[in-house]
Amino acid sequence: MSEVGVDPQRVAQAASALEELRDALAANVPTIVNTMSSYGSPVNTGVLKQAQSRAPGDASDMRSRARLAALWLAQNVNIAGQGLVDIPWDHKSVDAADATAEAQALKDAEANKDPKAALAAIKAIQQDMQDHIKAGDTAWLGAFYNQAAPQVANLAITLHNLDSAGNAVQAYNNRFTTLTQSDQQILATFGQGLAAADKSGTLTPDAVAAIANAPDIWSASMLVKYGPPGSDWATSEQKGYGNPDGVSLLALMTQNLYQDLKSGNIKIPLGPGIGRYGMEDHDKLGNALAANDPFSVLLKADGENKNAAWQVMGGPDGGPLAQMLLNAEKGDLPQLDGRFVQGGPNDKGQYPNFFTMQPPGKSIDPNSGEIFLSTPDQKALGNFLDAATSAPRGNSADAGYSARAAVNIMSNLMPAITEDKKIQPGYDPAIMKAVTNTFLRYLPDIAKSSGNPANITAADQQPYDPGHPWEISLGQGQLSTLLQELSADPTTFGNLKGIVAAKMGTALGLQLQGVTVNHEDMPADLASLYGRFVTEGNNLTWLHGTQQDAKNAELNSLISFGESEVGSIPVIGPTASKVLTWDQKMKAFGVPQIPEFSTDNAANAIAVGRQEFSDTQLKTMIPLVQGMVQQHIIQPDPRWYQNGQVVPNHAFNEWWGENKGLPVQDKSLPGSQYDHLDSWYQKSAVWEQLQHDQYTQKH
Amino acid sequence: MGWGALIEEAVSAAESDMSRVQAAADAIDKAIGKARPLLTSGTWDGPAATSWIGDWNGFYKSVQSLLGGMPGAEAAVVSKVRSDMEAQARKHAGQPVPS
Numbered sequence: 001m002s003e004v005g006v007d008p009q010r011v012a013q014a015a016s017a018l019e020e021l022r023d024a025l026a027a028n029v030p031t032i033v034n035t036m037s038s039y040g041s042p043v044n045t046g047v048l049k050q051a052q053s054r055a056p057g058d059a060s061d062m063r064s065r066a067r068l069a070a071l072w073l074a075q076n077v078n079i080a081g082q083g084l085v086d087i088p089w090d091h092k093s094v095d096a097a098d099a100t101a102e103a104q105a106l107k108d109a110e111a112n113k114d115p116k117a118a119l120a121a122i123k124a125i126q127q128d129m130q131d132h133i134k135a136g137d138t139a140w141l142g143a144f145y146n147q148a149a150p151q152v153a154n155l156a157i158t159l160h161n162l163d164s165a166g167n168a169v170q171a172y173n174n175r176f177t178t179l180t181q182s183d184q185q186i187l188a189t190f191g192q193g194l195a196a197a198d199k200s201g202t203l204t205p206d207a208v209a210a211i212a213n214a215p216d217i218w219s220a221s222m223l224v225k226y227g228p229p230g231s232d233w234a235t236s237e238q239k240g241y242g243n244p245d246g247v248s249l250l251a252l253m254t255q256n257l258y259q260d261l262k263s264g265n266i267k268i269p270l271g272p273g274i275g276r277y278g279m280e281d282h283d284k285l286g287n288a289l290a291a292n293d294p295f296s297v298l299l300k301a302d303g304e305n306k307n308a309a310w311q312v313m314g315g316p317d318g319g320p321l322a323q324m325l326l327n328a329e330k331g332d333l334p335q336l337d338g339r340f341v342q343g344g345p346n347d348k349g350q351y352p353n354f355f356t357m358q359p360p361g362k363s364i365d366p367n368s369g370e371i372f373l374s375t376p377d378q379k380a381l382g383n384f385l386d387a388a389t390s391a392p393r394g395n396s397a398d399a400g401y402s403a404r405a406a407v408n409i410m411s412n413l414m415p416a417i418t419e420d421k422k423i424q425p426g427y428d429p430a431i432m433k434a435v436t437n438t439f440l441r442y443l444p445d446i447a448k449s450s451g452n453p454a455n456i457t458a459a460d461q462q463p464y465d466p467g468h469p470w471e472i473s474l475g476q477g478q479l480s481t482l483l484q485e486l487s488a489d490p491t492t493f494g495n496l497k498g499i500v501a502a503k504m505g506t507a508l509g510l511q512l513q514g515v516t517v518n519h520e521d522m523p524a525d526l527a528s529l530y531g532r533f534v535t536e537g538n539n540l541t542w543l544h545g546t547q548q549d550a551k552n553a554e555l556n557s558l559i560s561f562g563e564s565e566v567g568s569i570p571v572i573g574p575t576a577s578k579v580l581t582w583d584q585k586m587k588a589f590g591v592p593q594i595p596e597f598s599t600d601n602a603a604n605a606i607a608v609g610r611q612e613f614s615d616t617q618l619k620t621m622i623p624l625v626q627g628m629v630q631q632h633i634i635q636p637d638p639r640w641y642q643n644g645q646v647v648p649n650h651a652f653n654e655w656w657g658e659n660k661g662l663p664v665q666d667k668s669l670p671g672s673q674y675d676h677l678d679s680w681y682q683k684s685a686v687w688e689q690l691q692h693d694q695y696t697q698k699h
Numbered sequence: 700m701g702w703g704a705l706i707e708e709a710v711s712a713a714e715s716d717m718s719r720v721q722a723a724a725d726a727i728d729k730a731i732g733k734a735r736p737l738l739t740s741g742t743w744d745g746p747a748a749t750s751w752i753g754d755w756n757g758f759y760k761s762v763q764s765l766l767g768g769m770p771g772a773e774a775a776v777v778s779k780v781r782s783d784m785e786a787q788a789r790k791h792a793g794q795p796v797p798s
Contacts, residue, residue, distance in 0.1 A: 004745030014742055017734035024730035028723035035720050036772065039713065039780070043772040044765070048727075051762050058755070089747035 005084035008069035015062040022055035060131065064094045067128055071101035075108070092139075099143035102128055106151045110158050115165040122159070126189045133193050141193050142202025149207040152190055153214035156222035159183040160269045164353075175271035175281070176288040184226050191227020198234040198249050205240025212252035213242070217260045218268055220253060221294035230304030245397070251311035254298045258317050258324075261295075261338055266357035268292045268340060276351065277370060286372050289340045289355055296377040303383035306390060307398065313388035313408055314401030314459075322412040325381060326431070330361030334414060337376045342369030382430025385409055389438040390593075393586055395461060395469045403459035403470035406438050410474060411457050413481050416488035424543040425488040433594065435485060436492055440591035442472055443503065444522070446482075447589075449474040450532055451525030469582050479532070487536040490545035494553025495594070497537070500530045501688065502558055503589050505623025508684070509631035510580070510588065514667030517580050522589065527687035534688070551615055555606045558622045559645055609648030620685045621656065622646050633664060702788040705796055706781065713780040717773035724766045731759050 029052045033045045069085045072078050078086040088094050102125050109125070112118035132140045145152060156179060163180055179187065194211070197203050214220035224230075230250060239246040260266050268289055277285050290296070302308040312318065328334040340355040344367035351369040358364060364371060389409065391402035413435065417426045425432050439446060449472075457475045461468060474482065487493040507522040537550065580588065609618050625646050628634040640652035660678035675683075700708075738752050 002745065002747040004743045004748045006743040006748075007741070010737060010742040014734065014737040017730075017737050021727075021730040021734050024726050028726050031723040032720050032769075035716050036776070039716070039776045041772055041776050043768070047761050047765050051727075051759070054758075084744065089745065089751070 002089055003078075003086045004089045005080045005086050006065065006069050007083055008066065008073045008085055009083075011062065011069050012066040015059065015066040018055070018059040018062050022059040025052040025055050060135065061091055061094065063131070064091075064098050065089070067124075068094055068098045068101055071098070071105055075101065075104055077101070095137065095140045096143055098128070099140050100147055102144055103147035103151070106148045106155075110151050110154060115162045119159075119162050122155075122186060126186050129189055129193050133189070133196060136196075138196055138200035138202055141197040142200065145194055145197045146202070146204050146207045149203075149210035150214075152194060152223065153211045153220040154216060155190055155219065156183070156187055157216050157219040157269065159186060175277065176284050178268070178270055178288065178292055179222065187222050187226040191223040191225075192232075194223055195228050195232045198237075199232060201234065201238070203234075203237065203249070205238050205243060208237050208249050208252065209240070209242050212249060212256050214256075216267065217253065217257050218266055218292070218294050221257065221297045224250065224253070224301045225297040230301030230308065231306075233301065233305055233308070235305060235307035245311075247311040247315065248305065248308045250298065250302050250305050250308035251315065254302055254308065254312045255315060255317050257294050257298055258321055261357055261359050264356060264358055264362075266294065266338075267354045268357065269354040271353050282370075285370065289372050290374065293337065293357075293374055293376060295337045295374075296380055299376055299384040300380035303380060303385075303387045306387040309384050309387035310389070310391050310398060310401040310405050313385070313405030314403070318405055318408040319411070322408040324360060325376065325385075326409065326427075327412045327414055328361075329359065332360040333373065335375055336360040336373060338374045339364060340370075340372040340374055341365075342371070344368055378428035379430045382428060382432075382434045385431060385434035386437050389434070389441055393441065393469055393590065394582075399470045400459070400461060403442075403472050406442050407457055407459045407472050407474075409435065409438060410472075410482050411478055413478075413485050415481050416485045419543060422541045422543040423484075423488045425485060425492075427485070432485075432489065432492065435482070436496070437593045439482065439486060439496065440499065440593060443500070443591060444525075444585060444589040445472045446474060446479070447500070447503075447522065447525035447529045448520060449479055451521065451528040483532055483536055487533065487540060488542070490540075490542045490547070490550035491553045493533065493537065493540070494550035494555075495557045497530065497533045497550075498554040498557030499591060500526055500533065501554070501619060501623045502626060503623075504530060504684075504687065505625075505627030506588050506630060507627070508624065508680070509627030509629075509633060511668045512628070512633055512664060512666050512680075513631045515580060515631075516668060517585050522585075523687070526589075530688050552603075552606065555609070555615065555618055555622075556603070558619065559605045559609075559648075605645075605647050605649075608650075612650055612653040613648055616685070618648055620681055620688060622648065624681055624684050628664070634662075700796055702792075702796055706784040706788060709784050710777060710781050713777045717776055720773055721769060724769045728763060728766045731763060735759070 025048075029045075029048045032048060036043050036045060065087055068087050072085045072087065080086045088097055105121055106125055109118045109121035112121065129141075129144070132144075151158075160179060160183070163177075163183065198208075211220055211223075224233075233248065233250050235248050236246050237243060237249060237252075243252060257266070270285075270288060270292075302312055313322065323329065324337060325335060329336070338357045338359050341358050341364055342355050343352045344365065345351050355370075355372070357374065388405040389402045391398035393399050393402070414426050416423050427435070453476050457473065457478045459470055459472045461470045486496055504523060504526040507526055510516070511523055542550075606618075613621070625634060625636075629636045629641065629646075636646075637651065637655055640647050640649055640655060646652065660676065660681070662677040663674040664677055664680055666673050666675065735756070738755060740749070742748075
């Protein structure tokens with residue numbers, strides 16, 4: 001490595017001059033090139049374009065040398081006498097040395113007793129970092145964060161303390177301020193740089209641990225709050241001590257946040273130097289604390305990241321976290337993530353200007369100052385829970401996290417709210433969406449839990465069958481709570497009933513073709529689950545919505561859930577080998593998330609259908625015929641089968657009347673066993689626990 | 700408007716454009732001139748730096764050479780505009796001037 005003795009001040013001037021030249025070329029070369037060209041001038045402007053192209057690199061390199069020289073002069077590194085500092089010259093060596101020097105500069109700034117000098121030093125590092133972020137220089141970013149991670153984690157509280165020490169106006173009007181606008185911009189830059197280094201895979205396990213295990217997790221979480229969205233952060237890390245599975249930095253931070261909450265180790269600072277709050281401040285104070293709740297910050301980012309969400313909810317603290325976020329701790333109020341508690345007054349009667357976050361279920365010191373309940377942002381929580389169970393199903397580690405997350409969520413649901421014998425969901429719509437999507441993603445497992453009652457709720461992977469996917473089973477108590485919660489909204493109740501019925505039609509169609517799921521009876525399991533919805537429905541009176549809403553939603557989902565959603569399952573070979581692979585099973589019975597139904601088309605179809613059939617007939621016929629069409633047992637007629645959907649119109653009514661005696665073979669049974677279509681219709685009605693509704697043609 | 704006025708208008712527009720080109724060239728030349736005195740042995744000491752400045756100086760000499768030749772190129776542009784317009788006027792003598 002060739003070193004050069006430089007005069008830091010003159011190199012800085014040279015860097016400024018080269019930056020001016022870069023800007024002059026950018027502003028003026030296009031004018032010269034375009035104008036001369038428009039007149040057909042033969043002058044060769046190629047060298048000007050070359051200059052415009054090389055100038056940014058020259059300026060950037062010289063600025064890096066100037067920054068490094070200044071830092072080394074301040075840090076007494078490689079002083080060469082006569083005011084010169086020996087620095088490397090080539091780009092790569094300068095970058096590496098600069099990252100190290102900036103890390104040292106941050107350490108020095110955090111230890112600096114002069115608040116103005118400390119803040120100026122931090123801003124100078126921020127400016128250098130912005131250049132490297134803009135250039136996508138992840139080598140520099142990685143080198144910096146690997147050396148400065150503890151100081152970066154501590155940056156938010158350092159900035160807050162610098163404000164308190166005199167950099168911000170200690171005015172009464174700032175009493176709700178945690179971080180000034182300038183602080184937030186600094187944290188945004190450091191958060192953006194950290195995310196870029198994280199996502200590029202350049203962070204060492206030690207650096208990850210230093211951020212995730214920060215002594216002040218509130219401070220570390222502010223890098224996430226003001227940094228980029230969770231999707232810009234890594235989804236996994238290098239495996240290392242304290243992170244044997246290599247889970248993401250965001251997930252580790254959330255896990256450590258929960259541990260710190262339990263030990264009462266989270267502090268939210270407010271108001272630089274001001275800790276006095278009156279009664280009139282109550283609402284603003286509560287809002288300021290809520291905006292700094294690290295749980296809301298990290299749950300939002302985890303949900304955006306997705307992997308972090310399932311690593312947290314399927315990780316070691318997933319169960320207790322689900323209990324805290326969805327249920328109640330030790331008889332405390334439900335869904336609290338803690339209380340913000342101001343400490344008691346000192347011997348001069350002054351209250352501290354920070355609030356400690358105490359875990360729910362823990363008694364509070366009666367000498368405390370102000371106390372605020374804390375509930376995480378419910379929309380962020382809903383997105384987080386939804387993401388937690390969204391990993392593609394299968395036998396991967398991610399699938400295992402999501403399966404355990406699904407179990408943790410379903411095991412900790414509270415029963416729906418019942419008021420004056422009327423029922424309503426106990427959760428925010430965002431959380432209900434997450435629960436509904438989780439139900440659909442694990443529909444085959446839940447149906448199996450209904451048809452073959454399990455005693456325990458668990459996520460399992462067959463230990464002797466590595467190819468076997470992660471599956472879950474629900475105990476009967478948890479299944480009841482889940483179904484009751486899902487049924488507490490009439491539209492959700494109807495939609496889910498319709499989807500289960502449609503899947504039952506698919507299962508029956510497969511069974512008639514002799515296709516089975518290994519050791520499972522999917523039609524019976526789905527029928528059992530449908531029956532449990534019916535039982536719930538018989539007991540329900542909704543606080544918001546009506547039986548008619550539920551009926552409409554069910555028919556809507558039944559009609560809409562046509563071939564385009566389900567797809568046919570190609571099974572090739574003799575009957576004996578017609579066993580669905582697991583992937584085929586999921587394709588047939590799993591639903592990734594709540595489908596978006598075209599309500600107008602379905603509403604029209606329902607209106608037409610009700611002129612021809614009773615609701616009970618529609619609920620039975622549509623899934624039955626849809627399942628048989630999917631398996632090519634019935635050749636559909638385009639007059640009543642359009643866009644992969646059964647349209648229960650007059651033509652369908654006529655077709656049914658003419659074909660109800662159609663013999664349909666059940667190839668799952670030995671020999672040739674046939675039954676008429678009408679007989680399968682009657683059996684389906686029994687499975688769905690619908691009253692025998694003998695078909696009679698209305699017209 | 701007659702042919703004479705039209706020629707003067709076109710030449711005037713070209714002169715204005717060339718004036719902007721020269722201003723742009725001057726701005727670049729000035730920025731190079733400001734940087735050059737700082738890129739000397741007074742700023743640093745070492746063969747890597749000496750080699751780099753040799754390359755930089757050589758390159759920007761060619762840039763300044765081009766910039767130094769711009770007034771001649773600009774004059775040629777204006778002259779060509781004038782001669783082209785006069786040729787058009789001769790070719791279409793007696794015909795209405797295009798609007």
